[in-house]
């Protein structure tokens with residue numbers, strides 16, 4: 567029986583599509599929230615993981631490196647670094663009990679996380695305070711123990727206790743019920759390596775050297791005034807980002823503190839470049855995050871270095887030119903491939919800059935919320951999850 571767990575959750579199902587009114591599906595009642603954690607099978611224990619602690623961060627790193635998401639052909643597995651996990655999971659306002667682990671004999675075997683976000687949904691006047699859920703992972707050796715539903719129910723309880731009743735998350739799989747089904751695209755930066763690791767393949771008439779020529783990039787970006795973002799840019803980046811995101815139906819509102827956290831460059835984690843043509847005036851920016859994948863079995867390479875498009879705001883520079891420069895910057899930072907979803911205005915550059923469609927999709931979900939429109943088009947999505 568498919569979706570045994572998800573049928574029990576406040577998500578719109580096919581026949582609700584017309585009856586449910588827009589907004590929360592279930593009203594949250596604080597008094598009804600369980601005060602104690604859900605029961606676990608014996609020997610399994612809950613723990614709040616402190617990612618600032620090196621040993622605990624290392625345990626999370628190893629669990630994900632060995633057991634987290636793989637591509638459809640099980641050739642690659644995400645390999646999030648510790649620095650990346652600290653960036654992704656310790657934003658301003660984080661709650662320590664939203665980094666949830668399950669241990670057996672002091673060994674981490676299960677994980678799920680939430681971070682607090684303020685999401686603008688369609689025409690809602692106010693932003694909805696909720697959680698962004700990520701990194702649901704159960705060790706390969708203890709799957710089919712129904713641990714994942716318990717991890718989901720426990721973090722839901724910990725969110726409810728804080729009087730928050732909605733969540734946003736993404737997944738490669740389809741469970742009840744996506745609000746948008748987006749597709750991912752890849753732009754080759756190191757054609758030879760992508761073919762050697764089996765990420766790309768050659769058709770009959772293609773050769774490696776022809777592919778290298780096809781995807782070759784200039785040595786330096788074209789846009790005058792393009793430079794790495796610095797702290798002094800935070801106020802202007804916050805302004806143009808918040809203004810830009812208003813054109814979408816789903817977007818976060820950022821404080822300057824949050825922009826500082828999410829966009830100030832961190833080596834091997836997040837790269838952000840701003841355009842400052844006229845003295846002191848920031849008109850555009852591009853950003854991409856570093857998410858390598860372990861190549862599961864390959865004689866020559868252990869990793870695929872992938873840059874993922876984050877947020878890009880083009881108010882003066884044409885978006886195609888700005889993103890072409892992002893490809894050049896990523897290539898110069900040593901990336902093998904540049905990935906992007908067909909969300910926001912990405913369609914405007916994907917084809918022209920020779921991105922190829924990937925073989926899967928990334929589904930967006932909103933927990934306990936009925937949208938006015940049942941589904942959103944990818945270009946109406948203004949949020950990027952890591």
Ligand SMILES: COc1cccc(CC(=N)NC(=O)c2cccnc2OC2CCNCC2)c1
Pocket residue numbers: 635636637638642643644736738750751857859870874905906907926928951952
């Ligand atoms: C190439 O190595 C891979 C290793 C694991 C999975 C995939 C395919 C895949 N599932 N890709 C994505 O989900 C994806 C493709 C383009 C942009 N963002 C993405 O996912 C992000 C956002 C959601 N959390 C994971 C990272 C590829």
